[in-house]
Amino acid sequence: xxxxxxxxxxxxxxxxxxxxxxxxxxxxxxxxxxxxxxxxxxxxxxxxxxxxxxxxxxxxxxxxxxxxxxxxxxxxxxxxxxxxxxxxxxxxxxxxxxxxxxxxxxxxxxxxxxx
Amino acid sequence: xxxxxxxxxxxxxxxxxxxxxxxxxxxxxxxxxxxxxxxxxxxxxxxxxxxxxxxxxxxxxxxxxxxxxxxxxxxxxxxxxxxxxxxxxxxxxxxxxxxxxxxxxxxxxx
Numbered sequence: 001x002x003x004x005x006x007x008x009x010x011x012x013x014x015x016x017x018x019x020x021x022x023x024x025x026x027x028x029x030x031x032x033x034x035x036x037x038x039x040x041x042x043x044x045x046x047x048x049x050x051x052x053x054x055x056x057x058x059x060x061x062x063x064x065x066x067x068x069x070x071x072x073x074x075x076x077x078x079x080x081x082x083x084x085x086x087x088x089x090x091x092x093x094x095x096x097x098x099x100x101x102x103x104x105x106x107x108x109x110x111x112x113x114x115x
Numbered sequence: 116x117x118x119x120x121x122x123x124x125x126x127x128x129x130x131x132x133x134x135x136x137x138x139x140x141x142x143x144x145x146x147x148x149x150x151x152x153x154x155x156x157x158x159x160x161x162x163x164x165x166x167x168x169x170x171x172x173x174x175x176x177x178x179x180x181x182x183x184x185x186x187x188x189x190x191x192x193x194x195x196x197x198x199x200x201x202x203x204x205x206x207x208x209x210x211x212x213x214x215x216x217x218x219x220x221x222x223x224x225x
Contacts, residue, residue, distance in 0.1 A: 033213070042217040043159070043204060056212060090158065094213075103149065104206075104213055106158040 001027050004093050004107035012113045018079040021110045025072050025093030031055075032074040033104070034066060037088040046089075049074050050096070078112075086114045117142040119207050121216025128195050129224050136219045138205035139187040147208040148181060148188045153218075154201045162203075163190070195223045 005024045013019050025032050033056075034046040045058035049068035066076045072093075078085055088109045094102040118141040128134045138148075146167035151159035165172045165179045165188065172179050176195075181188040188207075192199055200223045205216040 043215045045215075102147070102208075103161055103164065105161070106151075108158050 004091060004105050006089075006091055006107040006110050008110060009108065010111050010113075012115060013081050014115050015081055015083060017081050018077065019081060019112060021076045021078075021089055021091075021112075023074045023076070023091035023093075023107055025074070025091075026105055029093035029095050029105075030072050031094045031096055031102075032068060032072065033092045033094075034074070034076050035090045035092065036060070037090060037109075038086070043090070046076065081114045083114050086112060088112075117145060117207055117209060117212055117214040119205060119214045119216040121205050121219060123219060124217065125220045125222070127222045127224060130195060130197060132195055134190075134192045134195055134199070134221055134223075136190045136203055136205065136221070137187060138189070138207070138216050139185075140207040140214075141186065142207065142209055143183075143186065144209040145207040148179070149206050149208070150179060150190050151204045151206070151215075152201045153204065159204060192221075195221075197223050197225055199223050 007022045031050045033048040035043040048056040052068045063079045068074045088111050090106050090109045092104045092106045094104040121138045149164035150162050152162045153159040163174050163177050163179050165181050176193045178191040202218045202220050204218050
């Protein structure tokens, strides 16, 4: 099976702009989670989608939003970009997120630089 | 919700020595504990995991132990090599939530 893919891999934006990142999970996986990773920081959970519904949400402002499509692909949007939004954005998928002991697989990430 | 604490945040060992990273969790309902390795500029990769019905699991130089009573689990790497240098994350999963620790930067000195 193909792994989790993310596009684009690199992105440069300026403050105030908005950005949309895309994630395609492993075939058959219906749960997609998004994380923000900044230098020296861990994996900060943004949100999780399952069957087109946001199931869990981390502690991020409303500028961060997402959605999931019927084919389980997910997009993440950040509006009114700030310098502090520069980070590696990782998505991860697992089969359902409700089963016990489901392994979560990460995509390669999108590196966002806000100037 | 679940809270996972990971220690130490940085760890330096001599090549050939062992490394131990420890994590504690708060939710007694958590029953799956994966460990991820993230090399610089790359995605986190699952290296080993353990389920709550098992106390220890080994895979070559890597082992994980779980103490459900104390709610802690540990990663053990023996005979460390320079390529083991990376950031390691522990995580704890209940039925619906996967929570990560803050990561440990492991440096193996030649």
